[in-house]
Amino acid sequence: MLNGHTRTCGLIGNPVAHTRSPLIQNHMARVLGQNLAYLPFPVAHGDLGAAVGGALALDFLGLNVTVPYKSEVIAHLAQIDPLAERIGAVNTLVRCPGGFKGYNTDMPGLYRAMRQDGVEAAGRDVVILGAGGVARAVAVMLLDRGAAGVHILNRTGDKAAAVAEEVNRMAGHFFARAYGLADYRQIPGEGWLVIQATSAGMHPHVEDAPIEDPAFYQRVEIGYDLIFNPAVTRFMELTQRSGGRAYNGARMLVYQGIIAFELWTGISVSQEMAEELYRMMIQEQD
Numbered sequence: 344m345l346n347g348h349t350r351t352c353g354l355i356g357n358p359v360a361h362t363r364s365p366l367i368q369n370h371m372a373r374v375l376g377q378n379l380a381y382l383p384f385p386v387a388h389g390d391l392g393a394a395v396g397g398a399l400a401l402d403f404l405g406l407n408v409t410v411p412y413k414s415e416v417i418a419h420l421a422q423i424d425p426l427a428e429r430i431g432a433v434n435t436l437v438r439c440p441g442g443f444k445g446y447n448t449d450m451p452g453l454y455r456a457m458r459q460d461g462v463e464a465a466g467r468d469v470v471i472l473g474a475g476g477v478a479r480a481v482a483v484m485l486l487d488r489g490a491a492g493v494h495i496l497n498r499t500g501d502k503a504a505a506v507a508e509e510v511n512r513m514a515g516h517f518f519a520r521a522y523g524l525a526d527y528r529q530i531p532g533e534g535w536l537v538i539q540a541t542s543a544g545m546h547p548h549v550e551d552a553p554i555e556d557p558a559f560y561q562r563v564e565i566g567y568d569l570i571f572n573p574a575v576t577r578f579m580e581l582t583q584r585s586g587g588r589a590y591n592g593a594r595m596l597v598y599q600g601i602i603a604f605e606l607w608t609g610i611s612v613s614q615e616m617a618e619e620l621y622r623m624m625i626q627e628q629d
């Protein structure tokens with residue numbers, strides 16, 4: 344119940360209308376007895392600093408940050424967690440002396456989701472589709488978690504090359520290679536773990552997949568799509584049709600929310616709650 348002691352959290356981004364985060368956060372708050380309310384706040388371009396300052400002045404407990412502000416928000420923080428700094432993207436703000444401290448819970452969330460799904464990246468070459476903000480973060484996460492290397496494929500080849508170069512500089516050795524989307528035949532081996540980090544196939548463009556060629560999917564052992572709406576993307580269908588295992592991004596979404604909630608409240612969320620939220624996310628399709 345909302346009362347004089349209720350603390351406020353929220354999501355800032357543009358747009359925010361399709362977010363699932365209020366569902367996740369308010370459900371956890373209710374079930375775990377935390378007196379907090381979580382709301383979406385669309386922030387107009389140019390107003391990010393005012394929004395962060397306003398949230399601070401209004402004694403918000405914390406914020407999530409989404410597209411297009413995950414990098415831009417860094418300029419408005421009092422502190423930044425080393426992992427978020429390395430990734431170059433912040434999706435969670437937590438109050439600290441003098442302002443907010445920025446964290447990235449997307450990548451620890453993805454790592455926990457992959458572990459829960461029984462997908463291990465350590466020691467193997469991983470194929471990443473996409474070279475946007477999330478794909479770049481995934482490459483850094485895989486470097487930190489002991490993958491052998493990454494093959495980054497993107498529609499715009501130059502962007503893949505830029506991400507690979509940056510990640511290789513971070514690694515201090517040759518870890519990432521860049522390709523155009525059609526160049527997957529150059530990738531050696533088979534039995535690939537593929538992380539689908541493009542927005543191709545996301546609702547309402549559910550007929551799209553970044554690659555259509557069945558010859559690609561014949562070499563995929565695990566197709567891990569970061570999209571959660573629809574629950575089964577065309578990429579996942581094509582993977583399954585060729586005999587591969589396929590996962591969606593709903594668990595990642597749930598775990599990034601859980602980690603943010605844990606940072607704000609200091610309480611630890613159970614695996615049972617994670618599963619309950621996952622079922623909610625799967626049912627909640629547009």
Ligand code: NAP
Nearest residue numbers: 473474475476477498499540541542543553569592595596
């Ligand atoms: P972004 O920076 O806008 O990058 C989009 C990427 O998708 C680019 O590599 C772009 O290629 C590629 N792309 C877009 N349309 C394409 C098409 N029709 N065919 C082939 N490639 C296409 O986006 P982002 O922030 O990295 O997000 C990427 C995905 O991650 C989104 O789909 C989102 O659903 C997912 N995500 C999931 C979670 C979760 O919790 N599960 C959290 C965050 C994001 P170009 O460079 O050639 O334009």
